[in-house]
Amino acid sequence: MTSTDRPSISLVLAAPRGFCAGVDRAIQIVERALERFGAPVYVRHEIVHNRFVVDSLAAKGAVFVDELDEVPAGAHVVFSAHGVPKSVPADAEARELSYLDATCPLVSKVHREAERHHRENRLIVLIGHAGHPEVIGTMGQLPPGAVLLIETVADVASLQVPASEPLAYITQTTLSVDDTAHIIAALKQRFPQIEGPKKEDICYATTNRQVAVKAIAAHSEAVLVIGAPNSSNSLRLVEVAKREGCRIALLVQRASEIDWTALEGVKSVGITAGASAPELLVEEVIAAFRERYDVTVREIATATESVQFKLPVALDASAA
Known part of the structure; x- marks a missing residue:
């Protein structure tokens, strides 16, 4: 099929989308730990909720486990970005494990x-x-x-x-x-006397991505959210798109999961990615559309993010 034979489609990209500072920091912690200590480095649970990220780190030498009793004594272990109960670091110390906490700040x-x-x-x-x-x-x-x-x-x-x-x-x-x-x-x-946080607990990245999805939903017949089915922030983006009146809002982990039948006749598709999904997967989805459609791409930006979180002192390059 030549480009002139292909149906036209407009892709509307949300910005911001994809990795947040907490996810970026957590992934860097695993990567730096592998560089510093060598493989294997154990990770309790998925470091972030994205299979592509987990598989990529596993290929570099990370070993993902459900609980600490799967980690050999004396090994290095990383706790996921989601945070852990206080019993987990206490257990790690009791088992003489060297641990790094990748909990999002x-x-x-x-x-x-x-x-x-x-x-x-x-x-x-x-x-x-x-x-x-x-x-x-x-x-x-x-x-x-x-x-x-x-x-x-x-x-x-x-x-x-x-x-x-x-x-x-x-x-x-x-x-x-x-x-x-x-x-x-x-x-x-x-409970009129109930105390709340001085600053709301929902993180800036979650808020920004939901605002961005509202913006692209207004210009899209369908919205694709790239993210994992166990990713809370990704599932919320699907819900937001539906509430904004988008008749089709789908969660996909990779381009291979796109339901092309559901998109038949659609002329505009909004695309975003949850906070654990790398930009590489957005590019993969756009490439899949280019194989089937005559594509135009535009981006709607609703915020600019510049947040960065420091790595643990043990992994600071200057401490090497």
């Missing part, structure tokens, strides 16, 4: 908030998704019962809290900005 901020509220004798309400590694890590900063988890506005009404109990709320960093605002409003209505 913005997740660590939420952990410190939780500890502060606990010191000040507040019962903590965590807005988040049950079972997500970040939620498990945040709840694991404090003793059992110190943190109550809620997921929806309906959960606010069913909270069982003593009338005199001082309260505070914190949130998972990768939630829907709009959904979380409704839950916080319900909390404040029921």
Whole structure:
């Protein structure tokens, strides 16, 4: 098929998209650890929720494990960007493992908030998704019962809290900005004295990517979100696109997963990537469209990101 025979399609790229500073830092920690200590370097859980990234690091010598009992004594281990309960580093020390914590600094901020509220004798309400590694890590900063988890506005009404109990709320960093605002409003209505974070817990990258998706959805019949099915921030981008009226919003991990049948007759497709998805996968998707369509590409930018997080001192090049 020649280019003149191909149907035309407009690709609208969201900006910002893809890697955030926390993800970039976590990947660098694994790569620097491999350079510094040599393979294997063990990683507890997926360093970030992206199979392409995990496989790429595994090819360099990273070994991904579910729990620390799979790591030989004396080995080097990295904790994922999502954060871990306090029991995990304690276990690593007991097993004489050398560990590096790749927890995103913005997740660590939420952990410190939780500890502060606990010191000040507040019962903590965590807005988040049950079972997500970040939620498990945040709840694991404090003793059992110190943190109550809620997921929806309906959960606010069913909270069982003593009338005199001082309260505070914190949130998972990768939630829907709009959904979380409704839950916080319900909390404040029921518990007017509840304390909140000085600066919202949903991270800048999550917020920026959701704003960018709203912008491209207005110009797209379909939106593709490049990300993993276990990536909270990627799933939220699909939800945002649907709420903005996009009739087709699909999550794909790679170009090979694109449902071309679903896109038949579509003239404009928005493309974004979750915070754990590398730009290489965006380029791969664009290339797949070029094989089938006469493509025009434009980008809609809603923010510019310049955030960078420092690496652990043990991996600082000057400390080599």
